[in-house]
Amino acid sequence: MAEKLHVAVACGGTGGHIFPGLATARALRSRGHHVTLWLSGKHVESTVLQGWKGPVVTIPSEGFQFGPMRSVLTACRIVLAVIRCWIAMFRHRPDAVLAMGSYSSIGPCLAARLRGIPVVLHEANAIPGRAVRMLAGKAACIAICFEETRYHLKGLNLVTTGMPLRPEFKRRSEPKTSAPEFRLLVMGGSGGAHAVNEMVSEAVCLLAPDTQNALRVTHLTGPADESHIRRRYEEADMNADVLAFTQEMAALYETADLAICRAGASTCAELGIFGLPALLIPYPHAASDHQTANARALEKAGAADVVQQSEMTVEWLADYIRTQMEEPERLGKMRIRALREDSINAAEKLAETVEQCAKK
Structure with a gap:
C-alpha cells in the first residue's frame, strides 16, 4: 500500500x-x-x-x-x-x-x-x-x-x-435484454430544462397511436414540472412513467434504447458507461457553451445526435423519435460507439x- x-x-x-x-x-x-x-x-x-x-x-x-x-x-x-x-x-x-x-x-x-x-x-x-x-x-x-x-x-x-461516478453506475456484464416496446429515457431535470420537458412530452403526444403503443417513456422532469407533464401523458393515454427524480438511474440506463437529455459532463459519462445512444440538447446558457462542446465530442464519436434548443421544434422532435424507433440497426451501431470504458x-x-x- x-x-x-x-x-x-x-x-x-x-x-x-x-x-x-x-x-x-x-x-x-x-x-x-x-x-x-x-x-x-x-x-x-x-x-x-x-x-x-x-x-x-x-x-x-x-x-x-x-x-x-x-x-x-x-x-x-x-x-x-x-x-x-x-x-x-x-x-x-x-x-x-x-x-x-x-x-x-x-x-x-x-x-x-x-x-x-x-x-x-x-x-x-x-x-x-x-x-x-x-x-x-x-x-x-x-x-x-x-x-x-x-x-x-x-x-x-x-x-x-x-x-x-457513483458506485451504483457499474455496467452489468450480461448483454441488454430486448423488450417488446421501444424504451425512451427523457432526462429533463431542474437545470434550465423546462423547455426539454415541454417539447419532448408534446412531441411524444403528437405521434400516431400505433407508434405511441410501441413506445414506453420514462421521463425525469425535476420537481417543478412533474405534475403537469404527468397529466399531459395521462390525457394522451401514453405509457409513461413520470418522476421528479430517482435513485435508480443505473437501472434506467441499462434498459433504455435511447435517451433525450442535456449534455452535462456527468450525464455524458453515464451514457458512456452503459453505451446508451442519445439525442443531446445542450443547455444554451452554460458557461463558455461547454455543453455544446461536450455534445459535439459524442456526436463526432458517433455516439449521439445533437440539436440546439433554439433550432428544435415539436414536429422535428416527433419525427426524430419515430425515425429512431424504425431504425434499430442505426441505434445498435450508436450503442457500440457510445460505450466508453474510461469512466x-x-x-x-x-x-x-x-x-x-x-x-x-
Whole structure:
C-alpha cells in the first residue's frame, strides 16, 4: 500500500462537482488515505453527502460575477476565501489538494499554492471552466475526461482519467435484454430544462397511436414540472412513467434504447458507461457553451445526435423519435460507439494520480 496521505478534496458547489469528488474521496480512503472534504456550505451538499463519515471543512464561496462593481466583489470574496482556507490548513494540513473544478475550489487551491502543497485539478467538461483556467498554470496535474480539452490547456501536465461516478453506475456484464416496446429515457431535470420537458412530452403526444403503443417513456422532469407533464401523458393515454427524480438511474440506463437529455459532463459519462445512444440538447446558457462542446465530442464519436434548443421544434422532435424507433440497426451501431470504458475506473485512476503528485 502507498504511504498514507492527508488529501483535501475540494468539491463544493453543485452535484456535478460533489458526486465525482465524493467518489474519488471514497477511492482514496479505500487506499488507506485520510480524506477531508472542502465544501462551500450550499444546501445541495448536505443532501448529497448523506452517509459520508469523514471530516468536512466548510469555506463559504460564491460564483463568478461580472461588471465593474461585481468583479471587485468577486475578487474580494476570493481573497477572503483564500485567507480562510490558509488558516484552516493549520489544522487540516493536506499533503495534496484535489479540486473538482468548481468556483469553490479556488480558495483551497490558492491557499495550497501559498503553502507549497501540490494541487491536482479535475476538469469534467470538454471546455475548461473559469476556475480551472485560473488555476491550471500552477497545478501539478490536470485530470481530464475529453481529449478535446487538450486543445485548451496546451503545454500543461494532463492525464485522461475519465469521470468518477457513483458506485451504483457499474455496467452489468450480461448483454441488454430486448423488450417488446421501444424504451425512451427523457432526462429533463431542474437545470434550465423546462423547455426539454415541454417539447419532448408534446412531441411524444403528437405521434400516431400505433407508434405511441410501441413506445414506453420514462421521463425525469425535476420537481417543478412533474405534475403537469404527468397529466399531459395521462390525457394522451401514453405509457409513461413520470418522476421528479430517482435513485435508480443505473437501472434506467441499462434498459433504455435511447435517451433525450442535456449534455452535462456527468450525464455524458453515464451514457458512456452503459453505451446508451442519445439525442443531446445542450443547455444554451452554460458557461463558455461547454455543453455544446461536450455534445459535439459524442456526436463526432458517433455516439449521439445533437440539436440546439433554439433550432428544435415539436414536429422535428416527433419525427426524430419515430425515425429512431424504425431504425434499430442505426441505434445498435450508436450503442457500440457510445460505450466508453474510461469512466469505469475513473475514481481509482484519479486517486492514483493524486498519490503520484503528492510524492513529487
